[in-house]
Amino acid sequence: MPADRCQPGVNRRHRADTGRAVDLHSTLFAPRPRTDEHVSGASIEVIELRKRFGSTVALDGMSFTVAPGKVTGFVGPNGAGKSTTIRAILGLDAPDAGRALIGGAAYRRLRHPLRHVGALVDDAALQPGRTGRNHLLWIARSQKIEAGRVDAVLEQVGLTSAGRRKAGGYSLGMRQRLGIGAALLGDPAVVILDEPFNGMDPEGIIWMRGLLRTLAQEKRSVLVSSHLMGELQGTADHVVVVGRGRVLADASIDDLVARVSRDQVLLRTSAPDQAVRLLGQAGAAAAGSGDIVTVTGIGAQRVVELLAAAGVAFSEVTAQRGTLEDVYLQLTSGEVEFRSGDGREGRR
Structure with missing residues (x-):
């Protein structure tokens, strides 16, 4: 072969x-014309993917686009279809219907695909008896990538000193770095990373954030699947939230958080009952618990203005903005419906 x-x-x-x-x-995909076209700045297009495993519907019309120059987060609960989607993009699973394209071409049509698409799907996909460097050399030779690229990538992922050690002795975080190194070997225009923060210590998480931002700044298309919402909110530009095999939301993180989540104001006051009545009359939703009143519907500045004008004593007013995690929980629980494209949503 x-x-x-x-x-x-x-x-x-x-x-x-x-x-x-x-x-x-090769069994799933018979030989067909392949392309060596350069796909710099290529996007990922997922178009109406459908897939069943027996009676289980894994993908139910999954559609979204990953654009160059952005880090796109890909989130959803277990069984939502994330892994099946990634495998379909990479030609590892054949969809029953729909298409997944990279720069307008199916993965199976790319000659030397690691030069176009780099992916971390399984950090355990390595031979433990090989050194980290030899693992990358084996991959490089299979794709006709020059050996010098291996040492450059080992330095990029912080494994230069560990490169000649057997990979079987690597920690989880080191295996993650090695897998990311393999994904970057071909200097690809498209990078797909499945749970890249797993096993990373705090230093590794900071490094990972920086790497993702750098890849996006280089106009690559970056798709990151992760369950760590805090890391995605601080790193990704865009997010695709999926559930039950379909897209629940597809928007910039800032827009999604602003539209779906409910910002809150926490008020500490010695007159909670009076504050609740006053703020309710102003159109806010307010509920007291001890000396703390939780307010939604109006901002912190307006809360202060109303309390001051009415002479209601307070010692603290704190604005709490919604987070990606809040949005994720509302979307995946079915509390909120967010229609992609037009930016509108509705609450059940």
Whole structure:
């Protein structure tokens, strides 16, 4: 089999009747014309993907676009269809309907695909007896990437000193870095990372944030699947929230948080009952618990103005803005419906 068809990490099984190894990737996708077109600045297009596993619907019309120059977060509960979508983009799962395109081409049509698309899907997809450097060399040779690129990538991911150690002795965070290094070997225009923050210590998380921002600044399309909402809110520009195999929201993080979440004001006062009545008359929703009143519907400045004008004593007013985690919980619980594209939403 030619080296450019041997994709690292693609599953293989043994056919008992012939004794030959069968490449599942080649079995699913028969040879067809391939392209070596440069896909710099390429986007990812997911178009009406549908996929069933038996009676289970994994993808139910999944559609979204990942644009160059942005970090796009990809979030949803377990079973929402994130992994199946990523596998469909990378040609590892064949959808029942719909298409996944990279720069307008299906993954299987890309010659030397790691030069176009770099992906971290499974940090365990390595031979523990190989050194980290040899692991990357094996991948580089399969894609006809120069060996010098391996040492550059090891330095980029902070594994230069550990590169000649056997990968089986790496920590989870080091395996993550090695997997990210493999994804970056071909200097791709598109980068897809599945849970890249897993196993990272605080220093690694800071490094990961910086790497993602740098990749986006280089006009690459970056798709990051993660369950760490705080990290995504501080790193991603855009977010696609999925559930039950379809897109629940597709918007910039700032826009989504502003439209779906409810900002709150926390008020500390010695006259909570009086404050609740006053703020309710002004159109706010206010509820007291001890000396704390929680207010929604009006901003902190307006709360202060109303209390001061009425002579209601207070010692503290704190504005609390909604977070991506708040939005995620509302969307995935079904409390909120957010219609992508027109920016409108509704509450159940």
